[in-house]
Amino acid sequence: xxxxxxxxxxxxxxxxxxxxxxxxxxxxxxxxxxxxxxxxxxxxxxxxxxxxxxxxxxxxxxxxxxxxxxxxxxxxxxxxxxxxxxxxxxxxxxxxxxxxxxxxxxxxxxxxxxxxxxxxxxxxxxxxxxxxxxxxxxxxxxxxxxxxxxxxxxxxxxxxxxxxxxxxxxxxxxxxxxxxxxxxxxxxxxxxxxxxxxxxxxxxxxxxxxxxxxxxxxxxxxxxxxxxxxxxxxxxxxxxxxxxxxxxxxxxxxxxxxxxxxxxxxxxxxxxxxxxxxxxxxxxxxxxxxxxxxxxxxxxxxxxxxxxxxxxxxxxxxxxxxxxxxxxxxxxxxxxxxxxxxxxxxxxxxxx
Amino acid sequence: xxxxxxxxxxxxxxxxxxxxxxxxxxxxxxxxxxxxxxxxxxxxxxxxxxxxxxxxxxxxxxxxxxxxxxxxxxxxxxxxxxxxxxxxxxxxxxxxxxxxxxxxxxxxxxxxxxxxxxxxxxxxxxxxxxxxxxxxxxxxxxxxxxxxxxxxxxxxxxxxxxxxxxxxxxxxxxxxxxxxxxxxxxxxxxxxxxxxxxxxxxxxxxxxxxxxxxxxxxxxxxxxxxxxxxxxxxxxxxxxxxxxxxxxxxxxxxxxxxxxxxxxxxxxxxxxxxxxxxxxxxxxxxxxxxxxxxxxxxxxxxxxxxxxxxxxxxxxxxxxxxxxxxxxxxxxxxxxxxxxxxxxxxxxxxxxxxxxxxxxxxxxxxxxxxxxxxxxxxxxxxxxxxxxxxxxxxxxxxxxxxxxxxxxxxxxxxxxxxxxxxxxxxxxxxxxxxxxxxxxxxxxxxxxxxxxxxxxxxxxxxxxxxxxxxxxxxxxxxxxxxxxxxxxx
Numbered sequence: 061x062x063x064x065x066x067x068x069x070x071x072x073x074x075x076x077x078x079x080x081x082x083x084x085x086x087x088x089x090x091x092x093x094x095x096x097x098x099x100x101x102x103x104x105x106x107x108x109x110x111x112x113x114x115x116x117x118x119x120x121x122x123x124x125x126x127x128x129x130x131x132x133x134x135x136x137x138x139x140x141x142x143x144x145x146x147x148x149x150x151x152x153x154x155x156x157x158x159x160x161x162x163x164x165x166x167x168x169x170x171x172x173x174x175x176x177x178x179x180x181x182x183x184x185x186x187x188x189x190x191x192x193x194x195x196x197x198x199x200x201x202x203x204x205x206x207x208x209x210x211x212x213x214x215x216x217x218x219x220x221x222x223x224x225x226x227x228x229x230x231x232x233x234x235x236x237x238x239x240x241x242x243x244x245x246x247x248x249x250x251x252x253x254x255x256x257x258x259x260x261x262x263x264x265x266x267x268x269x270x271x272x273x274x275x276x277x278x279x280x281x282x283x284x285x286x287x288x289x290x291x292x293x294x295x296x297x298x299x300x301x302x303x304x305x306x307x308x309x310x311x312x313x314x315x316x317x318x319x320x321x322x323x324x325x326x327x328x329x330x331x332x333x334x335x336x337x338x339x340x341x342x343x344x345x346x347x348x349x350x351x352x353x354x355x356x357x358x359x360x361x362x363x364x365x366x367x368x369x370x371x372x373x374x375x376x377x378x379x380x381x382x383x384x385x386x387x388x389x390x391x392x393x394x395x396x397x398x399x400x401x402x403x404x405x406x407x408x409x410x411x412x
Numbered sequence: 413x414x415x416x417x418x419x420x421x422x423x424x425x426x427x428x429x430x431x432x433x434x435x436x437x438x439x440x441x442x443x444x445x446x447x448x449x450x451x452x453x454x455x456x457x458x459x460x461x462x463x464x465x466x467x468x469x470x471x472x473x474x475x476x477x478x479x480x481x482x483x484x485x486x487x488x489x490x491x492x493x494x495x496x497x498x499x500x501x502x503x504x505x506x507x508x509x510x511x512x513x514x515x516x517x518x519x520x521x522x523x524x525x526x527x528x529x530x531x532x533x534x535x536x537x538x539x540x541x542x543x544x545x546x547x548x549x550x551x552x553x554x555x556x557x558x559x560x561x562x563x564x565x566x567x568x569x570x571x572x573x574x575x576x577x578x579x580x581x582x583x584x585x586x587x588x589x590x591x592x593x594x595x596x597x598x599x600x601x602x603x604x605x606x607x608x609x610x611x612x613x614x615x616x617x618x619x620x621x622x623x624x625x626x627x628x629x630x631x632x633x634x635x636x637x638x639x640x641x642x643x644x645x646x647x648x649x650x651x652x653x654x655x656x657x658x659x660x661x662x663x664x665x666x667x668x669x670x671x672x673x674x675x676x677x678x679x680x681x682x683x684x685x686x687x688x689x690x691x692x693x694x695x696x697x698x699x700x701x702x703x704x705x706x707x708x709x710x711x712x713x714x715x716x717x718x719x720x721x722x723x724x725x726x727x728x729x730x731x732x733x734x735x736x737x738x739x740x741x742x743x744x745x746x747x748x749x750x751x752x753x754x755x756x757x758x759x760x761x762x763x764x765x766x767x768x769x770x771x772x773x774x775x776x777x778x779x780x781x782x783x784x785x786x787x788x789x790x791x792x793x794x795x796x797x798x799x800x801x802x803x804x805x806x807x808x809x810x811x812x813x814x815x816x817x818x819x820x821x822x823x824x825x826x827x828x829x830x831x832x833x834x835x836x837x838x839x840x841x842x843x844x845x846x847x848x849x850x851x852x853x854x855x856x857x858x859x860x861x862x863x864x865x866x867x868x869x870x871x872x873x874x875x876x877x878x879x880x881x882x883x884x885x886x887x888x889x890x891x892x893x894x895x896x897x898x899x900x901x
Contacts, residue, residue, distance in 0.1 A: 386504050389506070
């Protein structure tokens with residue numbers, strides 16, 4: 061089984077590398093200016109917004125490079141003297157925050173950023189433009205018994221239907237996925253005991269680990285997995301609405317809420333268009349489009365409008381991962397090492 | 413007139429414009445008060461503001477240092493042996509404490525003497541400015557990562573059984589929130605200080621007006637008075653201007669007395685002229701009615717004598733007026749004192765002899781230079797001699813001698829006019845110099861002679877004393893300063 065996980069991981073690394081090698085271009089090829097964005101966001105959710113941007117700014121050509129959250133962090137640090145991207149977008153809030161704390165980020169302010177509530181930005185360097193729930197996604201047909209409402213139900217199901225659950229649960233490999241690590245560490249922080257039992261149960265029932273959300277969703281849809289744990293709500297919700305086999309569940313015990321944040325690296329080229337794009341993301345229009353077209357959960361949702369699926373209605377308490385200095389604790393060198401170590405031990409993986 | 417006439421004339425146009433000019437040039441009490449007051453308040457305000465700057469910075473450090481210390485201690489509490497090596501499990505709450513400084517970056521490093529770097533920022537090689545003291549948190553400011561950072565530093569011995577050496581924790585926080593707090597405190601305090609200072613200055617401006625208002629009121633009341641009105645001011649004034657009011661009232665009452673004396677004097681002078689005039693008329697009628705030429709000749713002789721006496725009185729009055737005028741207008745000059753003394757003696761000698769009194773001048777000096785007015789001194793001597801001669805004639809026994817002596821002393825000359833008449837009783841000596849005082853009304857005299865003497869003496873800054881002559885009589889003694897070259901007055 062261990063071998064299979066490794067193969068999957070290596071496979072998805074290859075796959076993602078192959079995908080990431082070439083950026084996707086938007087806008088006219090003869091446009092005078094180029095805006096390069098490095099992002100962990102799935103293009104499916106983002107391309108309508110990019111298309112709209114280049115329509116509004118016909119003289120700008122946008123290059124969009126999809127990078128995994130952890131790689132994105134490393135890449136930004138590597139390129140600190142001469143960043144390739146003018147804008148870095150990631151859901152790994154902690155890594156983005158750490159980039160700002162460690163001085164890799166350019167300060168930017170505008171009317172649009174001033175409008176953001178103070179808990180959605182930090183130092184005018186890191187800006188959140190969406191806030192989404194962290195969810196479980198189940199395959200309704202394959203899931204044994206009653207669909208889970210919370211983590212306790214999931215634990216119960218694992219114990220009860222061991223044979224059907226073994227090898228059928230997937231989540232991020234926290235060693236490769238920045239956002240995966242963030243969500244796991246926040247789980248451990250929110251409910252240490254539940255997390256302990258969960259990770260123990262996962263470990264004894266051959267948890268499948270992935271680098272990227274859409275692969276987990278694909279496998280849940282195909283029936284290879286019955287449940288994906290700690291998935292980003294926007295992707296899960298998109299697929300669940302179109303695929304009748306899938307059901308998105310916001311855990312009732314607590315629902316983590318994670319922000320997608322954008323930043324402009326220090327020394328980045330074309331600061332002007334990076335700023336324009338940031339303002340564009342935070343503008344009422346685009347926030348509304350995210351909500352109406354069900355692309356993302358906006359940071360500034362229009363609560364008064366007709367009910368849309370992209371307003372979070374969690375059955376239980378919402379635990380927003382706050383964008384403040386506490387994020388640094390999760391990324392503390394010693395703590396991170398121990399956390400990954402204990403994760404590996406629990407999942408019976410010894411090497412990366 | 414001997415006394416300065418009181419002119420109750422209304423101020424003329426030129427007077428008014430002069431006064432206006434003078435008013436323009438005069439220093440303003442209120443202006444000074446306001447300027448000095450504002451200056452003092454500005455200095456105080458500046459001191460207060462600089463104090464506030466200092467204080468607010470310390471206050472901000474004090475409050476945020478508490479957070480930093482608390483976070484550091486929470487970290488310290490979680491240092492221990494994990495999997496047989498010294499490590500730290502930073503509690504989330506430690507950084508939640510630091511997150512109260514919203515926008516401040518956090519840097520930290522934990523290391524031990526045995527293992528070296530444990531966690532945090534590897535390049536954070538910062539030591540406190542002072543020698544670290546074990547178990548004591550030290551605070552200091554340093555530049556790190558391009559920003560000014562407040563660091564807390566703690567080094568302590570490991571107390572776990574299997575661990576040796578020390579552990580160091582260094583925790584830093586940028587200063588944005590501190591500066592924000594300090595500047596908000598400063599801003600408020602500066603606003604308040606400025607408001608207070610402005611209010612104080614406004615109070616000074618208003619207060620100075622209020623304080624000086626009673627003075628204006630007194631001035632106004634005086635201004636509006638009818639020219640002859642010398643009754644006391646009866647307006648109500650505050651304590652502070654009470655003395656001024658009292659002084660004005662005293663001054664006015666003295667003025668009133670002087671005016672009354674002047675009236676008396678005028679009446680007296682008129683009376684003195686009327687009596688000889690009436691005598692003249694009686695003598696003239698007598699002469700007209702006389703049939704015998706010898707008798708008529710005798711009466712005409714009397715008329716001539718009476719005319720001389722009248723002329724003498726008029727001369728005296730005129731002289732007084734002249735002396736008064738000279739003393740107000742002339743400066744003194746070096747003169748020989750003996751000249752006016754000798755002149756007045758000569759002038760009086762014959763008159764005195766007519767009355768059976770011999771007048772002699774007794775001096776060994778050949779000259780005696782003083783700073784003075786010869787005419788006034790001559791008038792003074794004349795009055796004194798006349799006085800002495802007049803009083804020599806009174807009493808049962810006719811005194812026959814008046815002696816004038818001039819003697820030299822170290823710094824002054826002493827003039828004495830000695831008679832052997834009745835003398836002046838001690839209780840009257842003080843009063844003889846008072847204007848219009850006359851010891852005896854049966855003796856002819858204007859009553860201003862000795863007052864004029866006193867004024868002339870005062871004008872020369874000399875000293876006059878009345879002594880008794882032995883066995884009887886009066887000695888007027890005047891000491892007048894010698895003239896010294898180089899001293900001008």
